[in-house]
Amino acid sequence: MSAAQADDAIDLRSIASAQDRPSAEHEPPIDLDPVDDGSNGDLPPIDGGRAAWRLLWSAFIFEALLWGRLICILAILVSSFTHSLATIILTQGVMYGVGFVIFYYPILSMVNDYWVARRGLAYGILCSASGVAGVVMPFSLEAMLHRFGAPTTLRAASGLLAVTTGPFLLFLKPRRPGSSMSGAAETSAVPLKPDYAFLQSPLFWIYSTSNILQGLGFFFPALYLPSYSTSLSLSSRTGALLLALMSVAQVLGQSTFGYLSDQKQSTSASMLTMLSLVSTVVAGAAMLSWGAMNTLPALIAFALVYGFFGTGYTALWGRMGTSVTKDSTSAFMAFGLFNFGKGVGNVLAGPVGGGLLGEQIGSGGSQGYGRGQYGAIILFAGSCMLASGGCVGMGLVRGWEKVRQVTE
Template sequence: MSTVTTTTEHELQENRRQVSIDEHDSASTIPLEPTEASPGHSLPRADGGKEAWRVLIVAFVFEALLWGFPLSFGVFQQYYSQLPEFQDSAFISVIGTVASGLSYLAAPVMISVVRRFARYRKLMIWVGLSIRAICILSLLASSFATTLGGLVATQGVLYGLGFITFYYPILSILNEYWIARRGLAYGIMCSASGLAGTVFPFAIETSLRRYGYPTTLRAIAVGLCILTGPLIPFLRPRVPVSAATAPSRTDWSFLHDPTFWLYSTSNLAMGLGYFFPSLYIPSYATANGMTPLRGALLLTLMSIAQVLGQLTFGYLSDQPRIPLPFLAGSSMLISSLAVYTAWGLAHTFPVLAAFALIFGFFGAGYTALWGRMGMAVSSEPSAAFAAFGLLNVGKGIGNLAAGPLSGALLGKGVEAGGYGVGRFGTVVLFSGTCLAVSAAVLPLGFVRRLRSR
């Protein structure tokens, strides 16, 4: 998942002490201990307590449901490619990449909106209740679509717009309740999308096989409505409206820091190559004579590894003795090698399963480092979060480009025993090369750091 953090001035006042670590290492300013509520307010307990855990559980459910669907698009990709009305199109993947790409591209805008109108958070959540209907209506509309363009507009664009409008206010509420232990809270919440990825592919594949895509999309729409609607009242802001003051002006001087552009270049290259495996591994399995059920199982294995990878790399990034460029570079290097070999040369299920586990662990681990990348370029909170949002844009560009690029790179016929079974060979090479470039630029961070000493 892509996660975004927002901060209010009131929240910063709740932290008695902070620890600052070298701005070009793996961490920056970390709040450790929240203070008691001011005399004028009786705030619910932060970093624990009934209200904090309730909000975290609600955020976990929304994360699982709203992210689990687009992350399982590989199953739809394989299914749509078998339908007579869509099988001749090489751009089916655009549907899935648009839905998730919008969530990344909108991060800076939504961060600014949430910070600018922090005192209206509660209203934003309730407005989000109606906006949530866009996600549901988009899926209902998709079920009636009979052209690729119709599916892109509904299952892709409309779903993505509804998602971003509702998702970011939820994160802003979560941030009020989890301050010193926010890493724990985000680790729990982010694991929801990976856990959903262990269930959604099987459920979607079974429904598509038995009932077709119109019925499946309608069932998902109804399910989202039933499961999310009753949770809205539990998203109550912790900070009183009068206490959420306007944020200070963001310091954009980090845009002149070469370290920011180093991470941005690496992130953009990663975004261009990262999405192809999850998009095509079910179709790749089918091209090798495996059943659609095994393709769904591969996505499930990748999701399980993703949860473990994000937790591991997130934990390691908190360790000041481990340089951040080393973590990010090793993540991309191992992912690149796995794509070149374990994916491109795979023709059996065990090899593809090994690839899904390796790529899921190391590839997803990179995204867990974004927060630290933002902190590495600025110790000023609003600037760090702005940098974090811009890193999301890099991945969003790659995400949106993945659909059209894959359509241009896909071959026409399957070549049994060939590299990438022929049809996927160029896609595999492009994906691996992008990840290799992402890894290659990061050692420059070590060089710059040594020269500055």
């Protein structure tokens, strides 16, 4: 081990052991959560061990099956009895979203407590859980809807989610005694009041702008790839297959990008930005190529490439948070704001896509770019992806030492 590596290891142990001792009044904030590494035997170890993995895989199950708990289950159940669009929006939209926030963010807080130096990997695994669900859900829901109809399918789904997620509640336990599901701990040395100085950081706003642009283009393949395949006279099951393949690639992509964000060289903002740049540029190029694809093998290749690189961006949010601020509470807040920015893109994708659908790009009609009706959507989504990469690339060209000076 080199001297530099030994110093890094000593620094990491000193950071991890700072959790349970009072901090000095003028001690500068640190880049990682100040938690006890468990070497004294009082607490479970961080970044590994049975307790850490048990919590992570329990959170993985909840991510895969249910983004939220009681409110989410009720939202699905109630929506099965309604026949109006407004009620569906209220239940599956508003209620489900509120349930997600109430239940999911405390789980993330527990994950943060157990996973410090390997947090990017943990977030990558956690994010990829929705990809695992995406492999199974399109086929199972399609079969149930076809056989039983929407009301019965929704009621069965709510009951199944309640039964399958219930046992994993037993494993969602805070690492530190005295902590609660809300993440507030009387014995915690982590400051509960965030430091809002990161909002003045140019790096935060560069990441935020890039994130919103990425979110604007991100959801279109999942929305329109099935109908695009149908326009090629492929079966309806082909669309579900393409989404399933995209989900498989998502699992690999998010786990890989999360792992890479934890590596020693990724502690520099420039390396983290390079990962963001690769994710958005490759995804944008694949998106623009999508409009020229007219065969199933080409669509399969697109689903795999886009699923791997396009979804990898989300797995970088955890390290983006720790790169814009050294305060652990503020880093968690930054993660939430990145999530909000992606949600803005999710909300706008529907109206934007509806407005662009059917706009012809060039000549050729249904044989032209994007099968005619999808051309404008594909160009818009691909351009958003490339603009997202250009945003972080601009900061990279400027030099991150200047961009980060507010938070240093």
